[in-house]
Amino acid sequence: MTELLTSAQMRAIEQAVIASGTVTGLELMERAGHGVVGAVFQEWPTLAATSHKAVVLCGPGNNGGDGFVIARLLKHQGWDVDVFLYGDPDKLPPDARTNYERWCELGKVEALTEDVIDSYAENNPETALAVDAIFGTGLTRPFFSLARVQSKLNSWQAGSFHGNRPKVVSVDIPSGICADSGVYLGRTGTSLDQCVRANLTVSFHRMKLGHVLAQGPIGAQKTVVADIGLENWSHPHIPPNDVVKLKTGHHLGLAKRADSHKFSHGHALVLSGPAGQTGAARLAARGALRIGAGVVTVGSPKSAMLENAMQLTAIMLAEVDGPQALRRALRDARINVLCLGPALGLDARAAKLVEVALGAGRRTVLDADALTLLSRDAGIFAKLHANCVLTPHVGEFKRLFPDIAAKLDAPAATGPAYSKVDATRDAAKRAGCTVLFKGPDTVIASPEGRASINASLYVRSAPWLATAGAGDVLAGFITGLMARGFAPHDAADTAAYLHTECALSFGAGLIAEDLPDALPKVFKTLGL
Numbered sequence: 348m349t350e351l352l353t354s355a356q357m358r359a360i361e362q363a364v365i366a367s368g369t370v371t372g373l374e375l376m377e378r379a380g381h382g383v384v385g386a387v388f389q390e391w392p393t394l395a396a397t398s399h400k401a402v403v404l405c406g407p408g409n410n411g412g413d414g415f416v417i418a419r420l421l422k423h424q425g426w427d428v429d430v431f432l433y434g435d436p437d438k439l440p441p442d443a444r445t446n447y448e449r450w451c452e453l454g455k456v457e458a459l460t461e462d463v464i465d466s467y468a469e470n471n472p473e474t475a476l477a478v479d480a481i482f483g484t485g486l487t488r489p490f491f492s493l494a495r496v497q498s499k500l501n502s503w504q505a506g507s508f509h510g511n512r513p514k515v516v517s518v519d520i521p522s523g524i525c526a527d528s529g530v531y532l533g534r535t536g537t538s539l540d541q542c543v544r545a546n547l548t549v550s551f552h553r554m555k556l557g558h559v560l561a562q563g564p565i566g567a568q569k570t571v572v573a574d575i576g577l578e579n580w581s582h583p584h585i586p587p588n589d590v591v592k593l594k595t596g597h598h599l600g601l602a603k604r605a606d607s608h609k610f611s612h613g614h615a616l617v618l619s620g621p622a623g624q625t626g627a628a629r630l631a632a633r634g635a636l637r638i639g640a641g642v643v644t645v646g647s648p649k650s651a652m653l654e655n656a657m658q659l660t661a662i663m664l665a666e667v668d669g670p671q672a673l674r675r676a677l678r679d680a681r682i683n684v685l686c687l688g689p690a691l692g693l694d695a696r697a698a699k700l701v702e703v704a705l706g707a708g709r710r711t712v713l714d715a716d717a718l719t720l721l722s723r724d725a726g727i728f729a730k731l732h733a734n735c736v737l738t739p740h741v742g743e744f745k746r747l748f749p750d751i752a753a754k755l756d757a758p759a760a761t762g763p764a765y766s767k768v769d770a771t772r773d774a775a776k777r778a779g780c781t782v783l784f785k786g787p788d789t790v791i792a793s794p795e796g797r798a799s800i801n802a803s804l805y806v807r808s809a810p811w812l813a814t815a816g817a818g819d820v821l822a823g824f825i826t827g828l829m830a831r832g833f834a835p836h837d838a839a840d841t842a843a844y845l846h847t848e849c850a851l852s853f854g855a856g857l858i859a860e861d862l863p864d865a866l867p868k869v870f871k872t873l874g875l
């Protein structure tokens with residue numbers, strides 16, 4: 348796990364460290380500038396080998412201040428550097444102003460206006476590096492006056508000016524992206540093309556939420572984090588649940604004890620749909636078994652018993668034709684987890700099964716059709732309890748929480764914009780259980796506010812997961828981990844992490860059936 352910070356949290360940490368007298372704001376800015384230059388040279392060693400030409404675009408706050416440091420450091424290395432500033436130098440905050448003045452001893456500063464890039468790109472085809480230091484974590488509203496600068500910078504990078512393609516590095520976050528939500532703060536109806544699209548983004552101390560949510564990763568392309576010496580920070584003023592965690596492969600707690608037996612790892616019951624709709628439940632069941640549940644049973648309607656029997660071996664099969672049969676099955680106290688939804692159906696029988704399952708109070712994963720049933724019946728929704736996990740994709744989320752989804756979809760006029768983390772937290776609070784909101788930026792939240800993200804982004808980009816049945820397997824992974832004793836939130840975020848790892852391990856050509864069977868290799872790489 349690593350932390351993802353909001354702008355306010357980052358500011359609070361910075362201010363606490365400055366107030367402690369350990370370091371000054373000016374020193375932090377200097378380290379930030381060094382961090383960016385170091386990251387650029389590491390990314391493009393040819394730029395480190397000899398001096399080149401750079402243009403640095405500075406904004407009116409401390410992000411611009413970082414830009415002046417970068418300009419100075421490059422100049423000291425023999426680079427030819429041009430600097431533009433958006434705004435009035437007299438209004439720069441103190442540290443940025445100091446670095447502006449330091450730069451002024453080395454070179455001039457021109458005004459950054461809408462049309463600068465056109466003429467600059469025409470006249471300076473040898474430019475190797477463009478530094479976007481216009482706005483960072485302080486962006487609070489859409490900026491219209493520079494919209495053309497951003498889109499022109501993107502065209503330049505794409506080779507529209509005589510084929511010259513400077514590398515674009517964004518300082519902290521691409522200008523235009525809200526650091527708390529990843530939402531592009533643009534004019535209503537404007538496209539993401541107008542946010543700066545960097546080749547490399549260099550953030551400081553920790554990634555911000557905006558680097559992994561919404562459009563943030565599209566603008567950032569690749570994000571690295573520069574250490575600016577805040578490592579031993581303490582933040583007693585930030586409640587732990589307020590800090591969003593990014594799931595990583597460390598300490599997943601997946602090892603099994605040598606002295607355990609199959610029932611030490613739980614018994615999961617996955618309910619199947621009727622004949623002709625049974626594959627999804629089997630995918631979930633296989634996921635649950637592979638991830639380590641001791642016993643997995645598919646509960647099948649009478650009509651589908653033969654169909655299921657023909658395709659199940661290690662997974663057991665029991666007839667669960669309706670609510671009465673489910674009540675009977677649940678007399679077996681060893682069944683510690685239920686999974687309902689994958690192709691369950693939307694009829695009265697399915698609705699009754701969901702109701703009975705929730706009434707049992709056991710750990711329960713609700714996916715697919717079960718989510719649609721919950722959205723149709725407030726009475727069933729009210730039966731959700733803290734041992735449940737809901738796993739909606741965006742369409743299911745809209746059906747379940749239409750007002751929250753509308754708030755998330757509304758064009759953002761001010762920052763910090765309402766984020767997918769805010770939306771998932773609100774949904775979890777309303778449902779009274781853990782919610783896993785799917786996507787490349789999968790957010791997991793629980794009613795008390797705890798939130799984590801599994802990012803299938805950057806080097807973990809896994810677009811082959813967008814395949815039918817992948818969600819059923821994820822539901823099975825969560826089910827299996829809960830059978831093993833993982834608490835709902837831990838099961839959901841660990842499952843989401845492993846789901847992406849399986850997709851990455853298998854690679855292109857992935858279909859849902861491949862996901863459970865990729866687990867052994869993933870476990871091996873995790874040292875199990």
Ligand SMILES: NC(=O)C1=CN([C@@H]2O[C@H](COP(=O)(O)OP(=O)(O)OC[C@H]3O[C@@H](n4cnc5c(N)ncnc54)[C@H](O)[C@@H]3O)[C@@H](O)[C@H]2O)[C@@H](O)CC1
Binds near residue numbers: 358376484489491520
């Ligand atoms: N917090 C930290 O620990 C550190 C921050 N540093 C840098 O400081 C940055 C944050 O600095 P600031 O808080 O000054 O914020 P920014 O530099 O991101 O921008 C804030 C300025 O832009 C103005 N502004 C915001 N939206 C605007 C709009 N739509 N149109 C016109 N003006 C707009 C604000 O009024 C303010 O003057 C970080 O992104 C990072 O680059 C670094 O120097 C290192 C340490």
Ligand SMILES: Nc1ncnc2c1ncn2[C@@H]1O[C@H](COP(=O)(O)OP(=O)(O)O)[C@@H](O)[C@H]1O
Binds near residue numbers: 808821
């Ligand atoms: N572009 C993408 N990159 C990474 N993961 C994705 C992408 N698209 C979908 N996924 C993941 O794939 C799974 C698809 O689930 P879902 O939409 O429920 O599919 P199904 O219902 O067909 O099983 C989810 O875990 C989701 O987060």
Ligand SMILES: [K+]
Binds near residue numbers: 480
């Ligand atoms: K920036």
